[in-house]
Amino acid sequence: MSAVDNRYQGALQRGIAALNLTVSAEAQAQLLAYHGLLVKWNKAYNLTAVRDPQEMIERHLLDSLSIASFISGERWADIGSGGGMPGIVLAILAPERQFTLVDSNGKKTRFLQQVKMELGLGNVTVLHSRVEQLELPAFDGIVSRAFSSLHDFTNWTRHLGDNQTQWLAMKGLYPQDELAALPDDFHLTDSHALDVPGCQGQRHLLILQRKD
Structure with missing residues (x-):
């Protein structure tokens, strides 16, 4: 392993420890392989505005890992998955769960399909579609990271969940104005300030559900 690879591995391991997560050596190797693909493909595909590989560890991998303890149930959808955050990261961490990545x-x-193939992620389905056009059974959870306003996120995905589904929205600053504009049949059930190692600025996770 090169000194550069060692540096990324060290940053990932320190971040995992700071998040109080247990991640197997195999899963860590897959996360670093995913990171390598992200760095490589980003040069041509513009998957993320973050260009520095070290910063990608913190702002993408560790940021995605920061919500791992809030994932429960078997079937999840990552809406507006982009370069695979958080869907790919969570799929590596929880191979027993199924993740549908939509963009x-x-x-x-195409990048997500390549990641799925190269890493052998049998628990990942990639869909090239607008979310409003999907017709799928209700998911246990639906997550988005910097995808849209809370109003649009819940409105555009309401047909993919029911009153048992959890909607997880990853945000920066606490979005008080967006919460005030939530559709009437959705409500906030919980919120958490996230402390992401190496990331400057505020991070919040909002958990929403449909009203009975």
């Missing part, structure tokens, strides 16, 4: 950008879904 309307063909370049990004």
Whole structure:
């Protein structure tokens, strides 16, 4: 392993420890392999505005891992998955769960298919589609990271869940104005300030559900 690879591995391991997560050596190797693909493909595909590989560890991998303890149930959808955050990261961490990654950008879904193939992620389904056009059974959870306003996120995905589904929205600053504009049949059930190692600025996770 090169000194550069060692540096990324060290940053990942320190971040995992700071998040109080237990991640197997195999899963850590897959996370680093995913990181390598992200760095490589980003040069041509513009998957993320973050260019520095070290920063990708913190702002993408560790940020995605920061919500791992809030994932329960068997079937999850990652809406507007982009370069695979948090869907790919969570799929590596929890091979017993199924993750459907949705994005309307063909370049990004081609990258996600490549990641699925190269890492052998049998628990990942990649869909190139607008979320409003999907017809799928209700998911146990639906997650988005910097995808849209809470109003649009819940409105565009309401047909993919029911009153048992959890909607997880990853945000920066606490979105008080967006919460005030939630559709009437959704409500906030919980919120958490996230402390992501190496990331500057605020991070919040909002957990929403449909009203009975």
